[in-house]
Amino acid sequence: MRKFLRDILIFALPLAVVTFVYEYPMYVLGETMPIERVLEKQENGSLFMRKYLGQEFNTYKTMGLEKTQPKIVVVGSSRTMQFRSEYFKEKFYNAVGLLQNHQDLAYFLNEEQSADFFIIGLDSWWYKKDNVETAKSWLGKGGEIVKGSQRFNALKRIVDVFGDTRKTRIRKNIGANAQLANGGFRRDGSMKVDDERVNLLLRENKFIDTENPPISKRIAEGLTSRFTISEIDTAAFQATIEQIKQFEKIGKKVLVYLPPFTNESVETFAETKAQSAFYAFTMEYMAAQLATNNISFIPVEQPNDYKVDDTFFMDGIHPSEVFVAMQLKRHSDKFSEKIDRNILDGMVAERFCDLLFDQKEINN
Amino acid sequence: MLFNSIDFAVFLPIIFILYWFVANKNLKVQNFLIVAASYLFYGWWDWRFLSLILFSTVVDYAVGLRLAKEEVLSRRKVLLAISVLVNLGFLGFFKYYNFFLDNFVTAFTFFGGEIKANSLNIILPVGISFYTFQTLSYTIDVYKRQLEPTRDFVAFAAFVSFFPQLVAGPIERATRLLPQFYTHRTFDYQNAADGMRQVLWGLFKKVVIADNCAEYVNLIFNNSADYSGSTLVLGALFFTFQIYCDFSGYSDIAIGISRLFGFKLMKNFAFPYFSRDIAEFWRRWHISLSTWFRDYLYIPLGGSRGGTSMKVRNTFIIFIVSGFWHGANWTFIVWGALNAIYFLPLLLLKRNRKNLGIVAEGRFFPDIKEIVAMGTTFSLTVLAWIFFRAENLTHAFAYLGEIFSFSTFAIPTVLPMKLFLMLSVFILIEWLGREGEYAIEKLGLAWRRPLRWGFYYAIVMAIALFGGNQQTFIYFQF
Numbered sequence: 001m002r003k004f005l006r007d008i009l010i011f012a013l014p015l016a017v018v019t020f021v022y023e024y025p026m027y028v029l030g031e032t033m034p035i036e037r038v039l040e041k042q043e044n045g046s047l048f049m050r051k052y053l054g055q056e057f058n059t060y061k062t063m064g065l066e067k068t069q070p071k072i073v074v075v076g077s078s079r080t081m082q083f084r085s086e087y088f089k090e091k092f093y094n095a096v097g098l099l100q101n102h103q104d105l106a107y108f109l110n111e112e113q114s115a116d117f118f119i120i121g122l123d124s125w126w127y128k129k130d131n132v133e134t135a136k137s138w139l140g141k142g143g144e145i146v147k148g149s150q151r152f153n154a155l156k157r158i159v160d161v162f163g164d165t166r167k168t169r170i171r172k173n174i175g176a177n178a179q180l181a182n183g184g185f186r187r188d189g190s191m192k193v194d195d196e197r198v199n200l201l202l203r204e205n206k207f208i209d210t211e212n213p214p215i216s217k218r219i220a221e222g223l224t225s226r227f228t229i230s231e232i233d234t235a236a237f238q239a240t241i242e243q244i245k246q247f248e249k250i251g252k253k254v255l256v257y258l259p260p261f262t263n264e265s266v267e268t269f270a271e272t273k274a275q276s277a278f279y280a281f282t283m284e285y286m287a288a289q290l291a292t293n294n295i296s297f298i299p300v301e302q303p304n305d306y307k308v309d310d311t312f313f314m315d316g317i318h319p320s321e322v323f324v325a326m327q328l329k330r331h332s333d334k335f336s337e338k339i340d341r342n343i344l345d346g347m348v349a350e351r352f353c354d355l356l357f358d359q360k361e362i363n364n
Numbered sequence: 365m366l367f368n369s370i371d372f373a374v375f376l377p378i379i380f381i382l383y384w385f386v387a388n389k390n391l392k393v394q395n396f397l398i399v400a401a402s403y404l405f406y407g408w409w410d411w412r413f414l415s416l417i418l419f420s421t422v423v424d425y426a427v428g429l430r431l432a433k434e435e436v437l438s439r440r441k442v443l444l445a446i447s448v449l450v451n452l453g454f455l456g457f458f459k460y461y462n463f464f465l466d467n468f469v470t471a472f473t474f475f476g477g478e479i480k481a482n483s484l485n486i487i488l489p490v491g492i493s494f495y496t497f498q499t500l501s502y503t504i505d506v507y508k509r510q511l512e513p514t515r516d517f518v519a520f521a522a523f524v525s526f527f528p529q530l531v532a533g534p535i536e537r538a539t540r541l542l543p544q545f546y547t548h549r550t551f552d553y554q555n556a557a558d559g560m561r562q563v564l565w566g567l568f569k570k571v572v573i574a575d576n577c578a579e580y581v582n583l584i585f586n587n588s589a590d591y592s593g594s595t596l597v598l599g600a601l602f603f604t605f606q607i608y609c610d611f612s613g614y615s616d617i618a619i620g621i622s623r624l625f626g627f628k629l630m631k632n633f634a635f636p637y638f639s640r641d642i643a644e645f646w647r648r649w650h651i652s653l654s655t656w657f658r659d660y661l662y663i664p665l666g667g668s669r670g671g672t673s674m675k676v677r678n679t680f681i682i683f684i685v686s687g688f689w690h691g692a693n694w695t696f697i698v699w700g701a702l703n704a705i706y707f708l709p710l711l712l713l714k715r716n717r718k719n720l721g722i723v724a725e726g727r728f729f730p731d732i733k734e735i736v737a738m739g740t741t742f743s744l745t746v747l748a749w750i751f752f753r754a755e756n757l758t759h760a761f762a763y764l765g766e767i768f769s770f771s772t773f774a775i776p777t778v779l780p781m782k783l784f785l786m787l788s789v790f791i792l793i794e795w796l797g798r799e800g801e802y803a804i805e806k807l808g809l810a811w812r813r814p815l816r817w818g819f820y821y822a823i824v825m826a827i828a829l830f831g832g833n834q835q836t837f838i839y840f841q842f
Contacts, residue, residue: 001384001551008560011817015824 026052030174035059038174039067042187049184051176057097064189068093072338075099075108076121078191079259082321083119085188086347086357087328088338090117094189102126102240109247117338120244121257124282127237128230170363182363190321193314193355195363201355207262207310215316219268219275232281241293248295255335256290256297258282260323263309265316266302296334298327306330311354320355322348365408367617368571375405376621383625384551395522395545398625402525406490413489416454421524423450424499428506428513428520440507447503451496458489463692491531493689497656499524502538504660511539519545528621532614534632534652541629549626558805559623561820565804566616568823569609573790575832576783577606584778585753588763593772596763598779603753604746605787608637611650616802635798637745638723640737642706643716645745653689657682668711675711680704690752695760699751706744722799786830 026032031053033041038048038060049055065073070093074083078096085092093115099105105120169179178184183194200208209215218227244254261269269279282300290297303312303323312323319327329344352359365372379401387393407414427447434440502523505511514520523542529535584591584599591599615632622629636648646654658667662682668675680701687700710716723738724730730738747764754760766772797803804823808816 001553004551004553004556007557011820015821 029169029176029179031176033174035063039063041174042185044172045187046172046174047178047182047184047186047192048174049177049181050174051180055097055175060185061095061098061189065093065095065098068188070115072117072119073113073115074119074121074257075105076119076257076259077123077126079123079318080119080121080257081191082319082324084186084190084321084324087325087344089340090338092188094191096121096189096191102236105240106243109243113252116251117253117255117335118247119255119257121259122240122286123259124278124286125227127233127240127281127286128278129233168363182361192361193320197314198353198355198362201311201353205311207264207313209262209264209315211315215262216264216268219265219316220272222272222275227275230278232278232285234285237286237289241289241295244295245293253335254295256295258286258297258300259317260301260303260319260327262313262316263302263304266304298331298334301327308354314355321357322351322354325357365405367614367621368567371408375401380624391546391548392516392518394549395516395518398522398527398545399518399525402522402527402530405527406525406530409490416489416492417495417525418521420451420454420496420499421521423447424503424524425514425517425520427503429515431503431506432513444503444507448500451500455492455496458492460692494533494535495524495530497535497653498538501535501656501660502542505538511542514542514546516546526622526627528618528625528627529629532611532618533650534615534618534630535656536629536652537656541627544627551626555623555626559620561804562616562620562623562802564620564820564823565802566613566618566620567827569613569616569790571827571831572786574606574610574613576780576786576830577602577609577832579832580778580780580783581606581753585755585763588759588766591766591777592774593767593769594774595776595778596767597772598776600746600750600753600763600767602783604637604742604749605790607749607752608633609790619802631801635794635803637742638738638795638798639741640719640723640734641710641715641741642703642744643710644719645741646703646707647720653686657686661685672712676708679708679711683707694757695751695754698757698760699748702748702751706748725799782830 023032029051030038030048031050035056042048048060068091071090072088072092073095074080074092075095075098077100081094081096083092083094083096085094099108102122105122105126170182171179173179173182173184175184177194181194181196183192183197186192197210200210211218213223217223244256248254266279269275287297287299303310306312306323306326308323308326312320312326314320325344325348328339329341329348332339332341332344347357351357352362356362365375379397383394383397387397403414403417406417424447427443431440431443434443502511502520506513514523519542522545523536523538526536526541581599581603584595585603588596588599612633619629619632630652632650632652634648634651636645639645639648662678665678665681666674667678683700683704684697685700687696687698687703690696690699707716710718719737723734750763750767751757751760754763793807794803797805797807800806808819811819
């Protein structure tokens with residue numbers, strides 16, 4: 001027996017050392033924390049955003065949705081991630097990230113949903129004929145947390161976090177990005193913008209698109225799949241309309257949100273003939289079809305519509321939580337029972353900056 | 365608790381230390397520890413269903429004792445019926461209630477009737493099919509006077525709930541496992557080291573092969589309408605390896621862990637994909653279930669005695685029941701029937717016991733005849749697995765339809781080269797080790813320790829670095 005235990009210990013010792021060196025840094029950063037634990041820990045207000053391993057979006061948002069049991073749900077792409085529970089009178093959850101294309105949306109609308117009010121963000125590029133995303137094609141992604149090879153790659157990159165003493169980690173947050181940049185998902189599923197992005201705005205006091213390449217360049221040159229020139233799949237959009245109508249027939253209320261662009265992006269659209277047609281699709285065709293079918297919607301807007309500049313955007317396509325609040329306030333007649341205009345008024349008026357409401361959320 | 369989880373990695377050493385260092389002086393204490401550990405192991409999943417195991421244990425223990433005293437045949441039959449009804453009653457309710465209800469409603473509607481019935485939201489207790497059959501074997505053997513009933517309740521409870529094989533087998537016979545709880549167990553270094561090797565190989569099969577195959581199997585089967593026949597062939601092939609590595613991996617881990625505690629469980633898989641005909645395949649696949657059905661169903665029905673019609677009837681019964689045992693879905697029934705169709709010609713031509721030995725024994729290369737025989741058997745098996753994996757019969761036939769179309773000649777759109785490489789290495793190791801109890805039983809034993817341990821470290825690293833997303837064991841659902 002003793003010989004057996006001794007041999008086991010000798011065999012396991014190198015493995016234990018490797019495992020310790022391998023796992024400890026990621027554990028400390030929260031990169032490997034199981035989603036159940038993440039949700040529990042977020043009860044105290046901590047943010048969640050990993051940097052080296054996948055976010056497990058699907059698991060995180062699905063479990064968050066189940067745990068919250070909201071009355072109001074927002075779904076869509078990352079452009080709707082700034083919707084916050086503070087805007088609404090009833091229990092809310094931002095399930096953005098669950099859907100990545102119109103096929104996913106069809107699947108979602110077919111499933112049994114417990115909430116009764118849904119804000120659905122529709123991106124125009126979902127309806128491009130060359131859109132490569134198909135239903136649940138993204139589901140296979142995100143298994144990094146359990147894959148040794150991914151962890152090994154993460155370990156190689158993680159060394160810089162501990163090697164860089166200039167950065168202070170916010171230890172209560174979960175995940176390297178949340179700890180280092182103080183950005184990530186809040187308990188309600190909404191996304192808090194990184195401190196770095198907020199500080200850049202405060203310092204420069206002007207809009208700077210930190211995306212690489214900037215969105216306006218992508219639009220002008222047709223870069224990345226979203227902005228390549230392509231035909232529009234109107235049949236797919238008609239199918240979405242039909243699915244929404246069916247969904248409303250079972251007693252659910254829907255508000256379609258067509259996400260806004262910066263003034264700069266809109267100007268760039270106008271400069272290119274083909275892109276102009278694409279933008280027109282979003283602006284005119286989608287809106288017209290929604291109106292014809294009596295589906296409530298917030299049209300594509302831009303800061304100029306509110307007589308403000310692009311500082312209310314994080315980049316060319318992602319509005320800030322403040323801009324979203326301004327939009328909801330303007331269109332509140334479509335869902336007045338769900339929000340309190342006065343609260344939204346107060347929030348916008350007393351905002352910390354154009355990107356963020358609360359100064360306490362910034363790590364100074 | 366899953367074998368491939370952190371929880372179990374903490375649980376096992378604690379129980380092992382308590383078992384050999386604290387409880388080793390007293391057999392009863394050791395058995396009690398096994399019962400407590402087993403209930404904890406099972407309750408970790410859902411403690412509410414412990415009551416089912418406990419109830420089955422109490423009923424079968426009491427029935428066994430009464431059977432020992434009872435001489436009147438009619439009363440003995442009643443006692444046996446009680447045990448069968450209780451055990452199969454639980455199984456029937458939890459596993460088959462909704463299936464029968466749905467089919468009854470469908471049949472009623474088909475003939476013009478109108479009926480409304482509400483399906484129940486029933487959670488299937490993990491491993492119920494396994495421990496039910498294990499405990500039934502006890503009552504039947506006592507009834508047939510092939511086994512003396514036990515008077516040691518703790519030993520019997522340990523036999524029913526023995527954690528290494530509680531949720532997915534091997535389904536042990538009382539005649540074989542129960543006596544091991546009566547005898548003093550001594551620690552044997554070689555046996556324990558061998559057990560550890562088997563656990564390691566089982567984990568490799570589960571985590572590296574089965575879990576990686578699972579990702580592609582789910583992708584292809586869940587979106588089968590989007591793929592060409594050639595990709596669907598790959599999907600079926602991956603599932604063939606997934607189900608084997610998942611289930612035989614679990615069995616290896618269960619057998620290996622049992623050896624750490626001084627128990628010997630029966631072999632459950634014997635390299636079935638190297639079989640030369642379907643009869644040989646069924647002697648090598650899920651041996652504990654096949655022999656259970658043989659002994660408690662096929663032989664009582666008359667087995668292969670009697671006329672041709674009797675043989676055909678019995679063969680179909682045993683395969684269809686075996687299919688149905690796997691799940692309440694027509695797909696499993698068709699899978700069973702298909703295997704019966706494969707098996708019948710061999711039985712009727714009396715060629716079902718032709719290949720009793722190990723293929724290419726003592727040689728590295730099989731001959732052409734063996735290669736053709738193995739290839740044919742494997743292909744038939746792959747085809748049958750499509751029914752096993754499909755969501756329903758419509759899905760299975762659509763899947764097969766695409767496979768037997770021209771699109772099977774197209775280049776597959778899913779080509780995971782890393783997985784192909786892993787499968788190649790795996791098949792080679794299995795082939796090299798096919799004469800042992802498990803593939804790496806003898807592989808490297810003659811090597812010097814640094815080299816041998818290097819081989820084991822390589823397997824550990826493969827598990828850590830190339831393991832797929834953690835999946836529950838497929839056979840838990842059965």
